[in-house]
Amino acid sequence: MATPPLEELKTGDRVRVQGGRNFEKFHGGMEGTIVENNPDSRNVLVQFDDGINAGAEPMTVAYRHLEFAPGRGGYRAGHVPAAPSQPSVQAPKEPQGPLLDGHGAFTTRQLVMLSGLQSAAAQELNGKFGRLRKFDQTAERWEVDVRCGLGIKRLKEENLELPPKPEVEPGLLVAEMKERGNKAFTGQAFEEAVAYYGAALDLLEADEGEKPPEAEDPKYVAVLCSNRAQVFITLCREINGEEKAISKEARSCAMRANMDSARAIELDPTFGKAYYRRGCAVLGMAPSASRAKEAIHCLEVALSGRASGGQDGIVLPNAMRHEVANLLDYAKRRLDACVEAAIPDVEQCRENCRQQ
Numbered sequence: 581m582a583t584p585p586l587e588e589l590k591t592g593d594r595v596r597v598q599g600g601r602n603f604e605k606f607h608g609g610m611e612g613t614i615v616e617n618n619p620d621s622r623n624v625l626v627q628f629d630d631g632i633n634a635g636a637e638p639m640t641v642a643y644r645h646l647e648f649a650p651g652r653g654g655y656r657a658g659h660v661p662a663a664p665s666q667p668s669v670q671a672p673k674e675p676q677g678p679l680l681d682g683h684g685a686f687t688t689r690q691l692v693m694l695s696g697l698q699s700a701a702a703q704e705l706n707g708k709f710g711r712l713r714k715f716d717q718t719a720e721r722w723e724v725d726v727r728c729g730l731g732i733k734r735l736k737e738e739n740l741e742l743p744p745k746p747e748v749e750p751g752l753l754v755a756e757m758k759e760r761g762n763k764a765f766t767g768q769a770f771e772e773a774v775a776y777y778g779a780a781l782d783l784l785e786a787d788e789g790e791k792p793p794e795a796e797d798p799k800y801v802a803v804l805c806s807n808r809a810q811v812f813i814t815l816c817r818e819i820n821g822e823e824k825a826i827s828k829e830a831r832s833c834a835m836r837a838n839m840d841s842a843r844a845i846e847l848d849p850t851f852g853k854a855y856y857r858r859g860c861a862v863l864g865m866a867p868s869a870s871r872a873k874e875a876i877h878c879l880e881v882a883l884s885g886r887a888s889g890g891q892d893g894i895v896l897p898n899a900m901r902h903e904v905a906n907l908l909d910y911a912k913r914r915l916d917a918c919v920e921a922a923i924p925d926v927e928q929c930r931e932n933c934r935q936q
Contacts, residue, residue, distance in 0.1 A: 852896030
């Protein structure tokens with residue numbers, strides 16, 4: 581049975597946020613029921629199942645972030661539904677191209693800051709960050725995926741500039757850096773969040789000088805590592821967007837998230853969020869059977885946790901269980917799809933290490 585286009589869905593039909601989407605109140609894998617479909621504006625009013633993140637009220641979500649979900653639990657990271665054979669007449673015109681990956685000083689997936697926009701409607705975009713997608717050579721404009729859920733904008737190169745390097749205010753305490761990092765992440769200032777978390781960790785893990793009192797609490801340090809891992813996971817998803825091939829920059833973010841979450845687990849072996857985030861990080865790298873198995877292991881450990889502590893002491897908030905279960909289901913499907921005869925089984929590698 582062919583998947584119906586989103587324009588034809590009715591009230592009561594189910595939809596799912598596509599993999600790779602990550603916003604303040606919804607992210608890849610979240611599912612909900614359509615309250616109202618608006619083909620003219622190409623969005624739907626969705627009542628999400630996850631009221632913890634999305635809230636109790638229905639939320640308007642653009643078509644480009646959604647897919648039809650006839651059954652529950654079919655999370656597919658980075659999946660983009662096929663375009664309908666007969667698009668709705670109300671759909672906005674797409675760029676006619678040719679579409680290029682690079683032009684002038686800019687390349688696809690590059691982070692930019694918007695500036696110099698003059699119209700009353702566009703001035704609020706000045707200072708916002710976004711990722712470049714494709715350059716429309718005919719229109720001489722870049723497609724820019726603007727953060728904070730502001731959607732795709734088509735802008736001239738004169739309205740794009742390289743973002744400034746984030747700076748950490750000197751003299752802050754570790755707790756203040758952590759708070760500012762959290763605030764920056766909530767506001768989708770991801771580079772600033774990385775800077776604040778990194779500065780706090782540098783203070784806590786410095787080899788010389790008097791250390792802050794938080795350095796004596798491994799769980800506090802683990803939270804900082806895990807928080808920074810989540811920022812890198814979010815950046816990995818943002819950079820990769822809807823592309824199937826994982827770029828070098830996205831893979832680098834996934835690797836840094838893996839290192840941070842592994843460090844968090846080392847510091848606090850009961851930290852369920854850290855296991856979940858390591859599973860996310862491993863799945864953000866190039867697909868392989870060994871990585872899929874590693875992700876499955878981490879996600880199963882996370883899912884064994886409870887809010888008050890599981891059988892092995894693993895702590896995981898109840899609100900995250902559905903999200904972890906969805907990603908575990910995806911990791912198992914990725915393992916089924918992988919053929920990796922040239923790489924030894926991860927458990928065999930561990931056994932070889934023990935033998936040595």
